[in-house]
Amino acid sequence: MSDRILEVEDLSVTLERGGKEITPVQNVSVSLGRGEALGIAGESGCGKSLTLKSIIGLLPPGAIVGGDLRFALDREEPISYESADVHGHGIAIIFQEPMTALNPTMRVGDLIAEGPKIHHGLDRREARERAIELMRLVGIPSPEKRARMWPHQLSGGLRQRVMIAAALSTEPKLLLCDEPTTALDVSIQDQILGLLQELRTRLDMSIIFVSHDLAVIGELCDRIAIMYAGQVVEKGPVDEVFADPKHPYTEALMHSVPSFQQTTEKLEGIEGAPPDPGSFPDGCRFAPRCRYVRDDCATASYALVQIGERRETGCIHPELLEGIGS
Ligand SMILES: Nc1ncnc2c1ncn2[C@@H]1O[C@H](COP(=O)(O)OP(=O)(O)OP(=O)(O)O)[C@@H](O)[C@H]1O
Numbered sequence: 331m332s333d334r335i336l337e338v339e340d341l342s343v344t345l346e347r348g349g350k351e352i353t354p355v356q357n358v359s360v361s362l363g364r365g366e367a368l369g370i371a372g373e374s375g376c377g378k379s380l381t382l383k384s385i386i387g388l389l390p391p392g393a394i395v396g397g398d399l400r401f402a403l404d405r406e407e408p409i410s411y412e413s414a415d416v417h418g419h420g421i422a423i424i425f426q427e428p429m430t431a432l433n434p435t436m437r438v439g440d441l442i443a444e445g446p447k448i449h450h451g452l453d454r455r456e457a458r459e460r461a462i463e464l465m466r467l468v469g470i471p472s473p474e475k476r477a478r479m480w481p482h483q484l485s486g487g488l489r490q491r492v493m494i495a496a497a498l499s500t501e502p503k504l505l506l507c508d509e510p511t512t513a514l515d516v517s518i519q520d521q522i523l524g525l526l527q528e529l530r531t532r533l534d535m536s537i538i539f540v541s542h543d544l545a546v547i548g549e550l551c552d553r554i555a556i557m558y559a560g561q562v563v564e565k566g567p568v569d570e571v572f573a574d575p576k577h578p579y580t581e582a583l584m585h586s587v588p589s590f591q592q593t594t595e596k597l598e599g600i601e602g603a604p605p606d607p608g609s610f611p612d613g614c615r616f617a618p619r620c621r622y623v624r625d626d627c628a629t630a631s632y633a634l635v636q637i638g639e640r641r642e643t644g645c646i647h648p649e650l651l652e653g654i655g656s
């Protein structure tokens with residue numbers, strides 16, 4: 331029996347771009363408990379989506395060049411190596427843009443019924459009934475009527491719910507969410523977050539929630555991993571990390587997000603842009619943008635160091651952050 335549903339250890343992803351090999355995800359380690367929600371945050375291009383795709387087995391063969399992925403999707407099982415087979419058997423993913431993820435040539439009800447039909451051996455009629463039940467569960471009004479519609483006939487918010495229903499149709503133990511609410515307006519965003527929260531409790535589902543919106547992660551998640559330039563730079567319980575960041579990047583990120591800034595202080599954007607995977611700097615990858623940078627940062631090798639009971643930071647000078655930056 332395992333309390334952990336997932337362990338990602340030292341994951342590295344290498345892809346080809348323009349004839350050159352890049353490693354946009356390097357030595358990423360995260361773990362997830364049963365029923366737990368982990369947030370992953372970081373600027374565009376830092377490797378969040380590639381990390382999720384690695385977990386669910388959506389990367390081309392050979393892209394995962396290092397590390398281990400271990401799962402214990404069934405409570406009774408010890409944590410062990412499983413692979414692509416997990417796709418559809420316990421893990422589901424929700425993407426940001428429902429229009430590109432939903433097959434436009436299938437009616438909404440059939441889209442949702444696919445999962446139960448394939449994975450639970452239901453016949454057509456049973457699968458359709460299950461689809462309507464799921465539509466009700468995710469709060470789609472008049473599900474019988476909407477089941478007969480095409481994806482493009484629904485609003486963005488409803489399409490997102492259809493995608494959630496399709497993801498849930500396989501009864502996943504682990505739900506991966508890749509910015510699932512970014513494209514939606516705030517009230518629908520709130521509804522969907524509430525729904526995820528409720529389903530998590532009801533189905534004892536574990537969630538990894540990728541978002542650039544720290545406030546949303548604060549609402550939904552127990553723990554957070556902050557990524558920068560393909561690496562996890564800080565990890566810990568969400569409330570502790572937000573109350574007292576231990577990596578300059580986390581601090582900078584918190585100060586640059588309007589929805590997160592609780593005070594009326596002016597927003598400080600993070601100066602400069604994150605490096606491209608083709609040209610990650612040596613040493614600490616954040617050093618060139620860091621306001622606390624010291625000489626030895628340029629040669630620091632990457633390691634997450636335990637700091638406090640449940641916290642880890644990749645910064646070699648976390649003491650510099652104390653009492654500064656607010
Ligand atoms: N199939 C691919 N081939 C080559 N490079 C890729 C591929 N997919 C992603 N990348 C590169 O890898 C880096 C990380 O991509 P990823 O999609 O994981 O970022 P992200 O953190 O999800 O960003 P965003 O917030 O914009 O969604 C980016 O620089 C991206 O250009």
Ligand SMILES: [Mg+2]
Nearest residue numbers: 378379380508
């Ligand atoms: Mg992404």
